[in-house]
Amino acid sequence: MTSVDTERxxxxxxxxxxxxxTLPVRRLLxxxxxxxxxxxxxxxxxxxxxxxxxxxxxxxxPMRSCLVxxxxxxxxxxxxxxxxxxxxxxxxxxxxxxxxxxxxxxxxQCGFCTPGxxxxxxxGLEARDKAAEITEEEVDEIVGGNLCRCTGYANIKKAVRHAxxxxxxxxxxxxxxxxxxxxxx
Amino acid sequence: xxxxxFRYADPGSLDEALDVLVxxxxxxxxxxxxQSLIPLLSMRLAAPATLVDINRVPDLDTVEATGDGVRVGAxxxxxxxLHDAAAARVQPLLARATANVAHPAIxxxxxxxxxxxxxxxxxxxxxxxxxxxxxxxVATPSGRxxxxxxxxxxxxxxxxxxxxxxxxxxxxxxLPPRSGTAFAEISRRKGDYAVCxxxxxxxxxxxxxxxxxxxxxxxxxxxxxxxxxxxxxxxxAADSADWAAAGELARTLVDPDGDLHASADYRRLxxxxxxxxxxxxxxxxxxxRSAA
Numbered sequence: 001m002t003s004v005d006t007e008r009x010x011x012x013x014x015x016x017x018x019x020x021x022t023l024p025v026r027r028l029l030x031x032x033x034x035x036x037x038x039x040x041x042x043x044x045x046x047x048x049x050x051x052x053x054x055x056x057x058x059x060x061x062p063m064r065s066c067l068v069x070x071x072x073x074x075x076x077x078x079x080x081x082x083x084x085x086x087x088x089x090x091x092x093x094x095x096x097x098x099x100x101x102x103x104x105x106x107x108x109q110c111g112f113c114t115p116g117x118x119x120x121x122x123x124g125l126e127a128r129d130k131a132a133e134i135t136e137e138e139v140d141e142i143v144g145g146n147l148c149r150c151t152g153y154a155n156i157k158k159a160v161r162h163a164x165x166x167x168x169x170x171x172x173x174x175x176x177x178x179x180x181x182x183x184x185x
Numbered sequence: 186x187x188x189x190x191f192r193y194a195d196p197g198s199l200d201e202a203l204d205v206l207v208x209x210x211x212x213x214x215x216x217x218x219x220q221s222l223i224p225l226l227s228m229r230l231a232a233p234a235t236l237v238d239i240n241r242v243p244d245l246d247t248v249e250a251t252g253d254g255v256r257v258g259a260x261x262x263x264x265x266x267l268h269d270a271a272a273a274r275v276q277p278l279l280a281r282a283t284a285n286v287a288h289p290a291i292x293x294x295x296x297x298x299x300x301x302x303x304x305x306x307x308x309x310x311x312x313x314x315x316x317x318x319x320x321x322x323v324a325t326p327s328g329r330x331x332x333x334x335x336x337x338x339x340x341x342x343x344x345x346x347x348x349x350x351x352x353x354x355x356x357x358x359x360l361p362p363r364s365g366t367a368f369a370e371i372s373r374r375k376g377d378y379a380v381c382x383x384x385x386x387x388x389x390x391x392x393x394x395x396x397x398x399x400x401x402x403x404x405x406x407x408x409x410x411x412x413x414x415x416x417x418x419x420x421x422a423a424d425s426a427d428w429a430a431a432g433e434l435a436r437t438l439v440d441p442d443g444d445l446h447a448s449a450d451y452r453r454l455x456x457x458x459x460x461x462x463x464x465x466x467x468x469x470x471x472x473x474r475s476a477a
Contacts (some may be wrong), residue, residue, distance in 0.1 A: 002196040002205050004235060025236075028227070047186035048224035050377075053289050062290040067223045071193060072238065075271075083188035121291060144375045145288025 006034040010074035016082030025071050030054040032070035033080060041081040043115050045147070052103065052146030056080050061122040062139050081115035084122055096120050098163035107159035109150035125167055127176050134164035188226035195238040199351065202239055203326050206349035209235040210424045213342055215351055216240075217259055220295035221286070221303045239382045245353060250275045254317075254358040259351070261298070263292035275359045276317060277470075278384055281368040282309040288376040302352045304337070304344045307404045309368075310355075311338065315409035316384045316401035325350045338408040364388040365470025367463035371402060371455055379403045380447045381455035387423070387467040390460070394420050395468065400460055405441040407454055412438050414460070423468045428453060432461035 009022040014037060021036040030047075033039045033056070045053035047066045054065040057079035084096040094143045098121045102106070124142035126135070139160045148156060192209070195401040196202040206213050212234025216222055225231040239245065245260040250271040257266060257279075263286045266272060266279055286292055286300070286309050301321060302311045313319075320333045323346055337344050346352060360366060370382030382403030390396040398414040417431040441452035 002194045002201045004192045004194040004205065006190065006192055006214075026188070026226075028223075028231070031187070046188045047227050049220060049291065052288070052290065061293040064220075064225070064290055065339075067220050067291075067294065069193070069219070069223070069238075071195070072219075072240065101385065121192070124289070140375065141289070145290055165405055180297045 008071045013077040015042040027070045029068040030065035055120045057115040101159040103161040105155045105159040107155040113148045189232040192235040217299040218295035276421045278366045311409045312401040317357045322354045324353045363475040365467040367466035383459035385463045428461045428464040432457035435460040
């Protein structure tokens with residue numbers, strides 16, 4: 001018989017680490033990440049799916065964490081902005097190319113929307129043919145669901161183009177500022 | 186901006202899901218992708234006593250494209266339909282419309298059937314179900330029934346599906362021979378709710394003249410409606426038909442409401458513009474498909 005609950009215990013792999021939490025079934029994934037798991041990198045903006053600030057990857061796919069219940073990711077794998085950088089095997093971390101290009105291009109001001117943009121863009125760049133030069137239409141499609149009230153988007157779009165160039169496999173013809181990416185992101 | 190407390194079940198079969206719906210009674214609500222429902226919960230516009238999450242129910246995530254049409258299961262995400270080449274061949278409106286549904290992050294989670302069951306007159310797939318003459322399959326404890334689009338949509342966010350029932354699939358009939366389609370919308374930001382949108386089907390006669398023109402609109406009226414615009418261009422050559430006249434006819438037929446985003450007059454203007462634009466595109470496609 002199916003159980004009908006007001007509270008559930010879940011196990012979720014967050015940024016590669018298995019985590020457990022017992023929480024009310026009405027808890028949004030965005031709140032579970034911040035309050036139950038202490039990962040405050042995911043920002044909560046509009047809480048109704050419009051702004052994109054809370055975007056995380058669920059089993060590799062970008063989703064609005066304010067539009068998913070925490071109980072629905074039981075058994076799934078979640079990546080937040082804290083999980084974008086990778087281990088450099090020397091005790092430190094290497095930023096994701098889009099994190100580097102956000103810094104280079106001044107693609108943020110107040111930074112509130114930045115985690116959602118970074119996760120969304122990282123997934124968008126991962127899903128495309130990395131050897132191909134990115135088009136303006138692709139850039140618009142990738143960032144179109146995220147709101148930024150500071151930058152006017154020009155530098156964010158520039159950062160996307162530069163990150164795409166950095167992620168092109170070595171050997172592909174490119175003229176981007178960040179050359180020689182290994183395409184392994 | 187948090188959902189009111191509710192009870193939650195995620196049954197592993199359709200029968201169990203219906204059992205829970207029966208046991209929980211009138212306060213129970215089905216949850217699929219949740220991209221429309223969860224905002225309503227957070228804004229406290231809806232406060233169901235129980236959510237019955239059907240994401241673990243097997244066999245609901247398939248798209249079946251046959252010569253008759255495309256059957257879309259209740260757990261098919263918009264992104265799945267968007268990239269289904271077989272479905273696009275049978276009914277091109279499906280990929281055209283889903284490309285306009287929200288943003289990639291929403292399309293990854295939201296379901297096509299869920300958006301139909303949500304019955305938002307601003308929704309793309311409600312209009313497409315109407316325009317294609319589609320239907321849904323409703324499962325209840327006493328069996329399954331087919332509900333045509335006209336009987337399904339009762340009002341904004343309201344369908345005729347009540348009680349312990351789950352919409353398990355939607356069926357979109359195939360595009361008829363010698364026909365072409367187009368879909369376009371105007372929104373403040375790409376992916377946002379359309380201020381106005383249009384889906385159209387143009388069918389040609391065997392001698393290449395226009396024989397049928399139908400259109401359905403988004404954010405115009407309280408429920409999806411299909412408008413026959415054939416009279417404005419009937420018998421005209423497909424490459425030189427007076428599409429502006431069809432747009433003019435459409436403007437006289439629709440009865441949009443004004444709201445914060447656009448006045449009724451502006452919406453009526455957009456209906457004319459989008460109709461003229463999409464019909465020319467659909468006619469060009471109909472010519473190509475007639476030649477093929």
